[in-house]
Amino acid sequence: DAGVTQSPTHLIKTRGQQVTLRCSPKSGHDTVSWYQQALGQGPQFIFQYYEEEERQRGNFPDRFSGHQFPNYSSELNVNALLLGDSALYLCASSLDPGISYEQYFGPGTRLTVT
Amino acid sequence: GQQLNQSPQSMFIQEGEDVSMNCTSSSIFNTWLWYKQDPGEGPVLLIALYKAGELTSNGRLTAQFGITRKDSFLNISASIPSDVGIYFCAGQRDTNAGKSTFGDGTTLTVKP
Numbered sequence: 201d202a203g204v205t206q207s208p209t210h211l212i213k214t215r216g217q218q219v220t221l222r223c224s225p226k227s228g229h230d231t232v233s234w235y236q237q238a239l240g241q242g243p244q245f246i247f248q249y250y251e252e253e254e255r256q257r258g259n260f261p262d263r264f265s266g267h268q269f270p271n272y273s274s275e276l277n278v279n280a281l282l283l284g285d286s287a288l289y290l291c292a293s294s295l296d297p298g299i300s301y302e303q304y305f306g307p308g309t310r311l312t313v314t
Numbered sequence: 315g316q317q318l319n320q321s322p323q324s325m326f327i328q329e330g331e332d333v334s335m336n337c338t339s340s341s342i343f344n345t346w347l348w349y350k351q352d353p354g355e356g357p358v359l360l361i362a363l364y365k366a367g368e369l370t371s372n373g374r375l376t377a378q379f380g381i382t383r384k385d386s387f388l389n390i391s392a393s394i395p396s397d398v399g400i401y402f403c404a405g406q407r408d409t410n411a412g413k414s415t416f417g418d419g420t421t422l423t424v425k426p
Contacts, residue, residue: 204356231412242318242402242416243357256413290356294412301345301364301406303414305356 202227204293204306212312213281221276221309225293232274233303234266235290243290249274250296278311286313317341320403320417328425333390335401335420343405346379346386347414351400360401361388393424 205224213219225232231250235243245258249268268274272293278285288310292303320337327333337346345364349357361372363379363386370377376389386403400421404414 233412233414235414235416240418242404242418243414245413245415248412250412258413292356292414301412302347302359302362303412304359305349307354307356 204291204304206289206291206306206309208309209307210310210312212314214314215281215283217281218277218279219281219311221278221289221291221311222273223276223291223293223306224273225291226304229293229295229304230272231294231296232268232272233292233294234274234276235292235305236260237288237290237308239287246276281313283313286311317415318403318405318417320401320420322420323418324421324423326423326425327393329393329395331393333393333397333422334387335389335422336385336387337403337405337417338385339405340384342383342407343415344383344408345406346377347404347406348375348377348386348388349402349404351402351419353399357402390422393422395424395426398422398424 207222233248234246237243247257252268263279265277288308290308291306294303348360351357361377367381368379374391378387400419402419404416
């Protein structure tokens with residue numbers, strides 16, 4: 201039973217560039233959430249996708265956008281990168297929260313913006 | 315910003331000792347989750363709590379959902395070196411189901 205997978209593992213970008221991160225949820229899960237984890241802090245919620253739509257959003261600017269595909273996999277896009285966007289980006293999958301609140305995380309993508 | 319306060323921020327203990335850590339909030343949560351994160355990895359779910367007053371165990375780990383619904387506690391008994399890592403609490407509200415609010419973690423170091 202495959203867990204949550206994310207790609208790439210590491211990424212280095214320059215300020216102003218755009219980046220796309222990818223996530224495949226745990227088998228059987230249909231809901232994907234994205235979190236940003238800065239060094240020394242807990243993860244912060246970016247947004248959640250269910251049935252290919254953004255269902256909830258945290259306090260992040262419109263530069264952060266996402267997409268969910270029919271197979272439940274998801275992408276996180278960040279435009280006009282800033283130095284402060286450097287962080288570990290985590291994807292978490294779960295069943296519809298009407299069924300379970302348990303979220304399972306992938307290993308993350310380490311993004312460095314120079 | 316973060317709404318959950320975890321304490322202590324870090325702990326240095328001897329192998330075999332018991333560990334207690336807690337998480338408090340100024341507002342109510344309806345679900346509490348405890349995670350462990352190793353360096354370079356994503357958080358791994360340890361215990362989920364769904365009811366005020368609930369006490370749940372997972373091996374040497376025991377967690378409790380505070381009766382006020384504003385706090386939660388995690389205990390680790392007879393610590394071993396592989397318990398080293400960062401422990402995070404997370405809360406969820408029904409009105410934002412699926413959105414977890416995390417604390418900043420308790421870093422545990424176990425000396426053999």
